[in-house]
Amino acid sequence: MLPFHEIEIFLQHTPLHLQEIVLELRNIIAEVTPDAVEAVRWGGLSYYHEGRGGLSARGFGQIGIHKDHVRLAFIHGVFLPDPHSLLEGTQKYKRFVRLESYDDAPWDVLKQLVTSASRFDPRSI
Numbered sequence: 001m002l003p004f005h006e007i008e009i010f011l012q013h014t015p016l017h018l019q020e021i022v023l024e025l026r027n028i029i030a031e032v033t034p035d036a037v038e039a040v041r042w043g044g045l046s047y048y049h050e051g052r053g054g055l056s057a058r059g060f061g062q063i064g065i066h067k068d069h070v071r072l073a074f075i076h077g078v079f080l081p082d083p084h085s086l087l088e089g090t091q092k093y094k095r096f097v098r099l100e101s102y103d104d105a106p107w108d109v110l111k112q113l114v115t116s117a118s119r120f121d122p123r124s125i
Contacts, residue, residue: 001030001038002045010040014065020102021070025063028111033118036060044071049118060117064096071096072110074117079125081116084109 002010007026011019022045029036029047036047044065048058064071074080077087077095086109087095097113099105 001026001036002040006040010045011065017102018065018070021099021105022063022065024102024105024107025070025072025099025110028107028114029061029118032111032115033060036118047118060120061114069098069100071098072113073097074113076117076120076122079120079122080113082113086110086113 007023011022014022026038026045029038033047033049035049037050039046039048042062042064045063046059047061049060050058059075061075062071062073064073073089073094073096074087076093077089078093080087080095082095084106086097086106088098089095097110
């Protein structure tokens, strides 16, 4: 994971209520996948497994910050179990969860999604 001072710089123009969401998502990812590599890419935070094939095969998630919400995106989200029907999106494989409020976020379900995404190996399909 990136050093916290780099995250502070990354989040410096982000509203506080969205920063809370981003920081909690980072905590979940660090807990579930302590070996994940975190990088600032494509305007957000990207997460991948080092040494697991190409960029697409390595990547499992992204945190994107938008004007009024945070998106937790899963590179291969179409393959993830989603019993609560939280995943949105129309791309071929990528799906995301839109989070507008820390208090309303389904943290336990998000942890399950992160766990599934980090364990999914697209080379298996």
